[in-house]
Amino acid sequence: MSLNFDALLAGPVGLTIQAHTQSNDLDLPVLSGSVTEILALCNGAECDARELGKKLERDQSLAGHVLHVSNSAAYAPNEPIVSLSQATARLGFSTICEIAIAVSVKGKVFDVPGFDSTLSALWTHAAVSGFYAKEVARTLRKNVEGAFLCGLLHGVGKPVALQLLVDAWSEADVDEHLDDEIAEAMMNQFGGTFGGVLLGKWDFAPWIQAAVEFCHDADSAGPFREQAMMTGLASHLASWALGNSDETAESLSEMKIVADLEIYEKDFESLLAIKDSVLETARAFQ
């Protein structure tokens, strides 16, 4: 890296970034209207399959993705799902919601021109984290349904951070090329915070916001420490499963977060053993 990240933060790029973060002036992506409506409908008391189908029909891109994901290995349909009403009736509201969020987030957030491969890798990591989070929760007999979204969205702030860096870079008119190392340092530094802010804007439940924001600093997550730890562990497991880190099965098992979650040897080995099936399931979201 030609520019040190700390030095960068002290310079004009850093000042721009600080100005935006301190004034909360972030260019946060907005979930599409149809996704917002679907979220509201699924969270509401009067959830109606026909109404949900109508809302999906209005967003052709989303509808296409829902059908694509519905037919993937992750949901293993006994027979092909060919219509939205069939998908809605058979997948259920919560699954449709998960798919809608995943599809929308992928399109709206994980899109920073010039960083396609970085964001593609991030998205893959997010999907694997989502499915691993479910397995961690299952092991601990906790909230399997909610764990998926925490895992899937735990890196959602990183593209926001990256976009801010790209904008600040451009604004400061820096001559040098914005390389991947600086991009990564930026995402690591601000990703968690921005993720929490983004999910707050999208009206996600406080525990999901906290799990995302503090997944690598669970002690700061207050009453949601456990969800944050589960999400953090899912992220580590995903990195290991994808070969994105130097972690080995042994070093993973010795991590403090594993002890803090009180996952004993036999259970942890079971989590490691399902790596291939988690990777296979996560392909549905790619």
Next chain:
Amino acid sequence: MSSEEFELIVIGGGPAGHKAAIQGAKAGKRVLLVDLQQAVGGECVHRGTIPSKTLRETALGLWGTSRLAPKLFESGITGGVKVESLMRNLDAVRDAHADFMSEQLSRNGIERWRGRARFSGEHEVTVRGPDRGERTATGERILIATGSRPRLPDNIPVDHEHILDSDSILSLIYLPSSLTVVGSGVIACEFATIFAALGVDVTIVDKYERPLAFMDPELIDCFLKSFESMGGTFLPNRTIEKVEWDGLTAVVTSLDTGEVIRSEKMFVAQGRIACVGDLNLEVAGVEVSNRGTVVVDEFCQSSAPHIYAAGDAIGPPALAAASMEQGRRAALHAFGLPVPEEAGTLPVGIYTIPEMASVGITEEQAIAEHGSAVVGRSKFEELARGQICGDTEGMLKLVADPSGTQLLGAHIVGQGATELIHIAQMAIQAKTSIDVFVDSIFNFPTMAEGFRVAAIKIVQARPAELRKVG
């Protein structure tokens, strides 16, 4: 590896282990408590009794209010309500209880290790922590209080997401619209009624004719009537042939009768098994029964004289209150201290909606033991408090000896049953005459008046030569 020495090692920090450790420390012994979790209290505090009763309290309140003020609750609780929102104070309740227990341990100088324990010698226990670190301790006396875990039938794929057990049922985010409950024991019936009271369409499936077969049949009649009035269905004499999550929206249960039940979630409660499998008990020479529980005598002493066991690890009754007493008695006996006579009565409390409680013997048992019995009943609808509370299905039943003078058992269903039962417990233990209930003044209006009503009926039903109405 060097081994630390203790006079008492307690494995498991639930109700039995906690009380044993405190008793040992109060006897001036150096005590080590080993538990899998940092937080004290075991499953009782963290996954079982305390959380389920917290949810029940909300369900009971909503159900009671909906009966007293139906117009306010015309729409009822709709599906999709967050379970967490129904047990808002759980963390506070749980933390308060765990903190209190933890403080007791600290105050008594009890050392605590976190980890999974196994016997590495007759007197030696090796503890492997979640950080994979190992420590060894040697104990003059050792108490096994490792509790139990849900028994998972081979033919039901519990995934803790769609098909849940008692460890995972409270991790649900949303209240399901429908729930199939497998089993009709205490845990099954408690959760079935809690969810039914919250508006969930609940179906209990079991191979037996009646739920809670160890309870007085009249109580079960009231229980079933109330459960069905909440929209619940009880399917007796059914065997489950197949259960599968259809991969999309429903758990599909196929029964031997050809019936097929589709529900959003399933709750499996088919008993619990003792957590003793990983303890390496062979090394210590501890005998285990064919049901997988540690075999003990009346003082909770195992086949290895220096090793004791208490709580769910030794099997029924597997009630928190009984486990605490077992732990305490085991610690006293282990150090040769006087062990008080075993309590003659053990009350049973079942936190269904409505709740049920029992102490002493049933009418059937009384007839078998004494040749006959005199029974008095008080229906809650006859009591002013019953009418005020809207609890018109409750009932209190007293069972007396053939002369109608000695109370042998009491069985209550309805509001306050688990509290009211202690009046009968004291009377049985003190061998109080039935006439005391007749001659006593109870607050008005209370459910406790039911004792007087039932006692009067017993007096009236006495053999003529003994009759004396108060």
